[in-house]
Amino acid sequence: MTIASRPMATAARELSASAAFIERNFNLSRRYWGWELAFLVYAVAGALSISFIGAAAADKRLIFSLVIGAIFWNYLSTVFSFIAETISWERWEGTLEYTMMAPVRRASQLAGSTTYAILYGLVHTSVILLVLTLFFELDLSHANFVTATVVMFAGSFSVVGIGIMAAILPLLYVERGAQMTFVIQSCLLVVSGVYYPVSVLPGWMQVASAFSPATYILDGVRKGLMEGASVTSVVHDLWPLALMGAILIPTGLWLFGRAEHYAKRTGKLKRVG
């Protein structure tokens, strides 16, 4: 092997490792298909229930707003929880030590988990979108799908960053870590204006909403789909998302490394959930 080819070989090995996590997670979804179906039915039912609130109010704009909230929150929460529970799953199965002692960079592991989370989230969300479209006559004549896609793409990085940070918790707190990630997800739901405008929140919650990427994602997507806003007109949503992504992912990876070192120092990798 030559020095010139060594980085390529390393990159290929790390890519293969990332692919291994994607394949494993796919196999897990396949083996747990009954639960996957149950979760999907629950997500569809939840989205429908929320959207029917708009129907009860006989307000098409409200229906549209709620449908967007239900669909995109489902995507964001799915991606977040998949990444955040990466460590929890391994604790439950008892495989955490084996994964941690494999010669794989943590970034490669998280990249694999993140990629699968996004793919899984897209499939999940597509099903919900299909069902909601069948139930409600959504006026998409003015929708700007490019804007919605750009906002979602930009926002995914910051959600991944928060997910990586949340994944640290099960590393540090053997049993309570997973519970903490659930609380974080719940807090994001409340403050991000998923089903209502942020302006109805108490003042301190509005301050908190400014730190949630979901706030900007949902605002930008709604403007794109409901008002046909162009990409340039949602720059005020895009730059906070870009900034959050640029800060949260490197910070998350760094913190994950520190947390792993702490777990190795204190023996917390040993315990299973």
Place this chain on the structure above:
Amino acid sequence: MSITLTPEPKSTVRTPVSAHVEAPARIPETRQRPAQPAGPPALLLEHVGKTFTLGRKKKAVAAILDVSLRVERAEIYGVLGANGSGKSTLIRLVSTLLTLDTGRAEVFGHDVERDEMAVKRLINRVSVDAAFFKKLSPYENLAFAARLYGLHAGDARREAVRILARLGISEKRMGSPIEQMSRGMQQKVAIARALLTSPTLLLLDEPTTGLDPRSKLEVQAFVEDLRATHDATILLTTHDMAEADRLCDRIAILDGGRLVAEDTPDGLKARVGRETGLAPTLDNVFMTYTGRSLDEDVETEGPEDDE
């Protein structure tokens, strides 16, 4: 311009695991330690220490105290001790799953903390509990592990089939969820997982605990195969004195985290027979150096839930 790198040191070159060689059917009458090779030892521990903080009162408990040992390449080195004596902690320290508080540890000359990734490529481990994604099949679990170590999935499958066949598991069991397998079969799959990556240093942490006598003998024969056919060094912890006697070239005994004795099995037995007048057996060696019988063991090792 490309520059050719120096080849991997000979001491770390691995050969594929062979699953075709017939296992020795009996214990060799004379046991010879492998010739001392040139190059770094397979494992070198110098004054290694590890302390955990337990409970809400943050009580410090030393799991490993000033342990120094040297394991040569191709050696089977046993570590005996009561539950809580530090055996598994020692294995975890070498596995890069714990950081060292004091001292240093090297695997084939690579420092376990500074050259962590290099060490990870040289080692693998089988623990007492066969940890898998239980809904996945043996093949899915093994393919995942193999890919983490840079193996091609197809090669991994062929090798897994060979190793599992040697351990008495047929290929037709490779596709069903592993949760449908017995504890013994799961442990054999765990052994196959470790061997798939052709580790130069194999860490076996009570690999036969909980296995029925037949499975235990199959695993022990396989370990002997490994030594005979594969350039592997094995660090073995066990509570089975007969197993230690059968497999190990040398044995260290840990008590309260300290290394209290180290010698060949025959050397330890002779010493205890000479010094205590007891029958020269490893059971008596264990009781002499740990101050208790195997039946008095209690599980205390490692950090408790400190949340």
